[in-house]
Amino acid sequence: MKIVVQVKLMPEAEQAAALSVTLHTVNEAANWVSAVAFERGVPREYELRRHTYGELRARGLGAQAAQHIIKKTRDAYTTLKANIKAQNLEKPGSKRRVKAETKPITFRREAAQPYDDRCLSWQYDAQTVSIWTTAGRIKNVRFACSPDALKALREHRQGESDLIERDGVFYLIATCDVPEAEQYEPDHFIGVDLGIANIATTSTGHKAAGRGLNRHRKRQFDLRKKLQAKGTKSAKRLLKKRNRREQRHAANTNHIIAKTIVTEAERTSAGISLEELKGIRQRVRLRKPWGHLPAEGWGRVALHSWAFARLADFIVYKARRAGVPVVFVDPAYTSQQCCECGHIDKKNRPSQALFTCRNCGVVAHADRNASHNIARKGEAVWTAGRESRVPATP
Structure with a gap:
């Protein structure tokens, strides 16, 4: 690797x-x-x-x-x-x-x-x-x-x-x-739900809240607007410097999140289940209120500038070095499906943060519910992809 x-x-x-x-x-x-x-x-x-x-x-x-x-x-x-x-x-x-x-x-x-x-x-x-x-x-x-x-x-x-x-x-x-560690057989899977309000939420209870990072990025966004309006050479030079600083800050945040998730999986002999990232920017919606930020302007920038794929890449390469199995699953309905009874309904999501099942009445944090669904799908993908252990027919 x-x-x-x-x-x-x-x-x-x-x-x-x-x-x-x-x-x-x-x-x-x-x-x-x-x-x-x-x-x-x-x-x-x-x-x-x-x-x-x-x-x-x-x-x-x-x-x-x-x-x-x-x-x-x-x-x-x-x-x-x-x-x-x-x-x-x-x-x-x-x-x-x-x-x-x-x-x-x-x-x-x-x-x-x-x-x-x-x-x-x-x-x-x-x-x-x-x-x-x-x-x-x-x-x-x-x-x-x-x-x-x-x-x-x-x-x-x-x-x-x-x-x-x-x-x-x-x-x-x-x-x-670097040589990869030998991959072990996982006892279970940790589901990871990616988002904006919460950068990553796992089925084991870990939640990487995005509030602090979003505040930092909002400050940088406001400063960029002022510097762009000024338009001087020194302002343009400072813009480049600020852009690199924000990139380093985001990369460091992604590294910390990825290391936390992989370390937890390795400690518990678990695998990691991630969503397929194709179309994630269409799936992650800007709802009001979302951190009290409007859908237009900064909220739109926040959605389209966050490096979802880079965080997933960090998780994958750290997992490969540690020998932790990683699978990618179809994200369809993970945010609308109840992790307890399996009922799927758009009305199960009355708000960005809340999940309320219309069938069994379960109330949970929406990202936590989605992470459990992703974990369950990961186990199914892993089981389906394993080599059959049934003895060959004589």
Whole structure:
């Protein structure tokens, strides 16, 4: 299983200057390669190399760096083609689609540059790296990371690492191929219901309330509106900084929630049952009152900006590392069905938070009721997917 480990570089002043110049140079070269590729109809990597490699070497770039620039550019066009095919850039003729199809891909000055083991070497005991730059190879560049990240790098790092710059700080992003734990046979399943008012509610009683996070995001939303209205260069710079801060905060929240759920499942020898995420933004509705926020404006932003899939991805990869079984189930009627008697009725949900069964009279929190339904479906999916233990017919 592949995971990403990020380490922070702590270079001296001269080393930082060399790294900054290197990123600017390689990305400027990548923009030139992109223009050539666009003019020639985005040829295959081998043909693109034939048209650009000599010029890149003439610009003073190393052989490996030139190869990585060409590959990075070609991969960017491959990704663009896949996004267009999947209609992630809207329909043909839309402003966004036309802009993507009629201009060469451009790279930011601080965009990531891949490094292989010929250009980058790690000294784990000293926590330093030796890295190629346009000013020559610089050694003893210190890096900082957690003990767990250092252990993963030492034991499982494979392939290339990316050098990036964010707000004047340099990071190396390495890929580690970590072995998965052996999956055990679960005694039962924990159902997880995802939402906005409550980010995640489990059938064991854990509830990750969204009130604090939604307040934080509402403050960020209001600040963005003010900065966008101001429109100055400093306001735009602060907007980018604030956007990254909110992304980090949301990712950290998702990590904490996922770890809590997986740890509980591992401790109780349970599996985890999640809803299929397709169409979740249509299923999760904005009801009034919902945190006293209107359906339009901020409420609409809150719904469509929350990373449901990312939380599910965190749960899945943490579960795989721990050997916890995970299944995905059909979410149909999980919010309308009574977990006690099985009665399905839209009227069972008089409000966003309340579930009242019209058949047996059970009153429960709506998300808790849904999580029990998801858990039951998970057990059915797991049982149906297991290998038959019935002896073969003689």
